[in-house]
Amino acid sequence: MKLINLLTLVPFVFSIQAAEVDSATANTNAEASFVSQQKIFDSPVLLTNEHNYQMNYQVKGSKLKRLTLDVSIDSSYANLSIFDGEKLIVDNINIPTKGKHTLNLLVDFESTGIQTLTFVRRTADIKLHNIKFEEVIGLEIPSFADVSKAAAFETENTYKYGGPSVGDIDADGDYDFVLNNHNHIPTQLVINNGDGTVSIERLFTNAQDFHGSAIGDYDADGDLDIMVAKGGGSGSNPTSYMLLNNDEGKFTDVSQEVGITVPTRGRSPRWVDLDLDGDLDLVFINAKRPNYDGPRHIFYKNNDKGKFTQQLIPGIEKVEAERTLITDFNNDGIDDILLFAPLSLWQGNGDFTFTEVTKTWLPKGIDISEVNAVTDVDVNNDGLFDLYLAGGKTHYKLSQKSIDFNPKNEKLDIRDDGEKGSTLINFTADDAINLSAMELTYRLYDGGFAIFLGKNKTRKIVKAKGFQPTQLPEEMKHAATELTIAPSQAEGWPEERLINGMYIGYLGDGKWQAEWVRDQNIYWTITFSLTGVTNVDYDWTPNNRNQQDILLVNKGDRFVDATKEWNIPLGINTWGVTHADFNNDGWQDLFVYRYGYLRERIADLLLLNNGKGRFEIITSHGAFDREDTGHGDMGQAFDFDLDGQVDMLNGSEEEGTWYLYQNKEKLLGNYILINVGYSPKSNIDPYSALVTVEAISGEKYLQRVGSAGEVFSQSLLNTLHFGLGTDTKIKSATIRWRNGEVMQLGSLKVNTLHKSADAQDK
Secondary structure: OOOOOHHHHOOOOOOOEEOOOOHHHOOOOOOOEEEEEEEEEEEEEEEOOOOOEEEEEEEOOOOEEEEEEEEEEOOOOEEEEEEEOOEEEEEEEEEOOOEEEEEEEEEEOOOOEEEEEEEEEEOOOEEEEEEEEEEEEOOOOOOEEEOOOOOOOOOOOEOOOOOOEEEOOOOOOOOEEEEOOOOOOOOEEEEEOOOOOEEEEEOOOOOOOEEEEEEEOOOOOOOOEEEEEEOOHHHOOOEOOEEEEEEOOEEEEOHHHHOOOOOEOEEEEEEEOOOOOOOOEEEEEEOOOOOOOOOOOEEEEEEOOOEEEEEOOOOHHHOOOOEEEEEOOOOOOOOEEEEEOOOEEEEEOOOOOEEEOHHHHOOOOOOOOOEEEEEEEOOOOOOOOEEEEEEOOOHHHHOOOEEEEEOOOOEEEEEEEEOOEEEEEEEEEEEEEEEEEEEEEEOOOOOOOEEEEOOOOEEEOOOOEOOOHHHOOHHHHOOOOOEEEOHHHOEOOOOOOOOOEEEEEEEEOOEEEEEEEEOOOOEEEEEEEEEEEEEEEOOOOOOOOOOOOEEEEEOOOOEEEOOOOOOOOOOOOEEEEEEEOOOOOOOOEEEEEEOOOOOOOOOOEEEEEOOOOOEEEEOOOOOOOOOOOOEEEEEEEEOOOOOOOOEEEEEEEOOEOEEEEEEOOOOOOEEEEEEOOOOOOOOOOOOOOEEEEEEOOOOEEEEEOEOOOEOOOEOOEOEEEEEEEOOOEEEEEEEEOOOOOEEEOOOEEOOOEEEHHHHHHO
């Protein structure tokens, strides 16, 4: 999509010729350092719908700059974007609350010389108090390209359910994946062909209420089986999970046969060795069933490699949560469980019992009520697993007075709940308006929801999404999906507005009014868009979707809140997070998935670990599609093509597609790949194995076999990628399986894949 020329939108701009210290004066060693330059305004510059701010900036030395902005807003929240000419270089940085804030992020210019920068606000007016650029030395920026089409990985637009499951399902040495598509497209299996392409098949013949998935070798036959969660009709029709046994690529549902029969509202399956006997047991984390007092979460013991018996575990089995992460936060070699939201920590005892340690491990004062995703990542290379908590609002909480207005394309998007009440807005439009994208999420209400125009309430019908065909009222079945309304068609405003529906009136002089009325709880959500709108006003408090992500650094016996210290982005509505060393410098980075606007995709955030206790934020990484019709959701970071550069599989939620992004940057540091197979003595599968790599320089790196972040699904990433920076030789590598077996791999070449199975054969 060609961007609108923003220069035509700026009736009055400020121009500043910024000078910068030449890079020759900078510290040129391999570590990141900064040379400062700043411009302090004589008075704040105000960004409004009508006024952007423009400045000329001369880029010298490195094209990578760190930009720091001092801003303030008088409203609940706002967003700020920056264009270099017509290129978007900073995409909708969040300003989460009223008051003054300092924003900072990386800007990767395409060229040196004078660049024309335009600062654009969204949602609310923004005051710019200060702009500061600093040169960045020694930090490599990865660049991603969408290779989905080239890989024959073209998927349908569909709802997602919290990310994929990634692992070597066909046991050929590369990564395959399971795609979770909720209730429109059945769960899909994607096989990596090893030549840069994939093959896609559906694991079920028809769409059902599918949720999360997990892959693991429960019967110890050497291949990965697939567990899939199913919903339970909002609790009215609880069902059991489905275990698909893998027999040389043929998948058969064996759930009943192996003893998985307890009905639930399935959400998050996990393979975990709960009793440390070597085989994989099962953890099912589920939604609450109304009017049911039995165990909410179900635990199964694996008996003799493939038959399961339910185990009751008091305490944890009734916790409020639908999502989970399996990790080892106390570093004792026994898997622990994080449940969310709200977040609670359960220390595994290795005997089918857990001890809750939430109060003793979590710092006081942090908000753990709206955690959407978690990844366990060693951010400071101290051998302990830290936690990144991705915070945001779920579908239902988003559907409460959410409003987005884009003055550039004159489009207003609304998502409100369908509960009893009414919601009114005032807006302006130069001419006719267009009502479109109406969605009424079914809630057992079969009455209509008409459009009433003007004082006389002229009745119109728009075909809305959210119903099954048999539920659509007859007049809606044949209606158009949008409605253009001229001022003459909607003159005046009715005094009485009691019937369910939307009332739209033209008041004269470009002024309009709209109100949607619910006389009872009729829908879960009411969603629509109005185009042709030049401004909007309302007297109710809009839904502030900003929720602060949190970084918890592990101190061995507790976590400390390091969010501010590590420069975690302000606000944001985050639905997922994954981690990897994307630039091979020896430090783990983060990729954070932003939900974005109601009808507009925005760039997710890449947080680059600079190795000095700080993340640098960048939006221009290439790993998102602006034309996508969904929202940032969840994914997994892994090396798809085993070239030593970490790629990503990303899902775009709410009728978006799946994307495979290849890391294209070739000027990155050294790496080593270590494939963890089964243990040499007891044939223990790779789950929860620890790998320690020591470089000849003395640097040590620790990783754990499992997922690179979890929501509803679990991955088995057993080809571990270690970025090494400038290190050129590995002194030793050690693999420790969960049963205590240890393998020493000895001196290893860098930029190479090494397999534990090969070392065992020798």
